[in-house]
Amino acid sequence: MLRIFEKILIQQIKKGDEQAFAQFYNTYKVKIYSFIYFKVSSKEKADDLVNDTFLKVYRYLQNDDKEVENFQALLYKTARNLVIDFYRTRKQNVSLDAISEIASKEDINQKIDDKLDVEKVAKAIQQLSDDYKEIVILRFIDGLSFGEISHSTGKSLGSCRMLAHRGIKKIKEIIDKQE
Numbered sequence: 001m002l003r004i005f006e007k008i009l010i011q012q013i014k015k016g017d018e019q020a021f022a023q024f025y026n027t028y029k030v031k032i033y034s035f036i037y038f039k040v041s042s043k044e045k046a047d048d049l050v051n052d053t054f055l056k057v058y059r060y061l062q063n064d065d066k067e068v069e070n071f072q073a074l075l076y077k078t079a080r081n082l083v084i085d086f087y088r089t090r091k092q093n094v095s096l097d098a099i100s101e102i103a104s105k106e107d108i109n110q111k112i113d114d115k116l117d118v119e120k121v122a123k124a125i126q127q128l129s130d131d132y133k134e135i136v137i138l139r140f141i142d143g144l145s146f147g148e149i150s151h152s153t154g155k156s157l158g159s160c161r162m163l164a165h166r167g168i169k170k171i172k173e174i175i176d177k178q179e
Contacts, residue, residue, distance in 0.1 A: 006071055013061045021058055028072060029054070032079050035142050039083045049086065053079040073151035076144065080134075080152060124174040132167035139164045 012020035032053055037046035056078050061068070068074055125133055138149045139160075146164070150157045 010061060010068055010071065013058070016062070021054075021061075024071065025054055028075055031072075031142055032075055035076065035137065036079055036083060038137055038141065040086060045086065049079065049082050052082050056082070070148060070151055072144070073148045076138065076142075076148065076152035077154075120175050120178065121171060123178075124171040127174050128167055128170055131163055132170060135160055135163040136167040136171070140168075 006024075009020045009023055013024075029050060033046055033050050036049045036053070037043065040046055040049065053075060057075055060074070060078075125136060128136065134153065135149060135155075138144045138152070139146070144152070146157055146160045149155070149160045149164075153160065155163070
């Protein structure tokens with residue numbers, strides 16, 4: 001559910017007010033950049049995809065009469081689809097350095113378990129299946145609610161919760177095996 005302030009901004013964007021969109025951009029650019037960078041591990045490509053994400057959402061708001069229920073979820077869904085498109089055209093692995101950089105910025109060790117080492121968590125995340133990895137990143141690094149994750153991934157709310165729970169369990173198992 002959008003707050004009234006966000007609804008007003010969306011209406012202004014639909015009327016062509018670029019300043020209103022700049023407010024959304026400034027609010028969400030760091031989160032979207034982190035989400036994309038974590039997946040593509042290239043600053044230049046992440047910058048390009050962030051710009052593409054916001055441009056695509058801006059055009060969507062300009063050309064579509066549909067109501068936006070959750071602006072943040074719309075951004076993440078768009079970013080996710082652009083990352084998928086990127087990987088369809090080019091196979092690339094996320095580097096451990098990129099994960100460590102983002103993980104340390106987002107203080108993942110407190111969000112998953114205060115005693116876990118960021119590097120161990122980053123290595124463990126790399127070993128997760130894509131479904132687990134995506135949900136864990138969205139929930140524990142980007143801080144999205146399960147409702148927002150469900151909306152942006154197209155998975156059911158229960159499925160998102162289950163994948164997050166199993167993903168964390170899997171991370172702990174991987175770390176325990178390494179120790």
